[in-house]
Amino acid sequence: xxKTVSREDIDDLRKLFxxxxxxxxxxxxxxxxxxxxxxxxxxxxxTEFKDFLLKIDPIGRNAITFDQLLDGVKIKAGNTSLRQELxxxxxxxxxKNTGYVLSLIHICRCRRYAVCRSRWSPYH
Numbered sequence: 001x002x003k004t005v006s007r008e009d010i011d012d013l014r015k016l017f018x019x020x021x022x023x024x025x026x027x028x029x030x031x032x033x034x035x036x037x038x039x040x041x042x043x044x045x046x047t048e049f050k051d052f053l054l055k056i057d058p059i060g061r062n063a064i065t066f067d068q069l070l071d072g073v074k075i076k077a078g079n080t081s082l083r084q085e086l087x088x089x090x091x092x093x094x095x096k097n098t099g100y101v102l103s104l105i106h107i108c109r110c111r112r113y114a115v116c117r118s119r120w121s122p123y124h
Contacts, residue, residue: 004077005070009042009073013066013069020036027064028064029063033053034046037049040073056068056072058092059092
């Protein structure tokens with residue numbers, strides 16, 4: 001499926017997503033996602049869908065956001081950049097959507113503290 005995702009495709013996906021997100025929570029279930037994709041110009045087989053779902057929801061939250069859908073469609077269509085793939089990978093670890101990976105911040109702080117302590121310790 002080597003297609004590009006146009007602005008019109010994005011608008012169509014957004015409208016379809018809104019239709020499936022009837023509770024207006026900003027998320028849809030995987031079953032709804034499969035039906036949604038079937039109504040676009042990016043249809044997908046059930047076998048492909050399992051791989052697609054793993055890429056956009058690797059921890060299995062079963063709550064797909066529009067951004068996840070769009071990222072997946074862009075990857076599937078083949079028009080995503082390395083930068084975008086890194087952002088997608090980052091989102092896997094940013095489970096609370098804070099913009100930070102707290103475990104990495106914690107590790108960095110601990111390492112920085114250990115380095116500072118070893119350099120400036122009066123006992124060194």
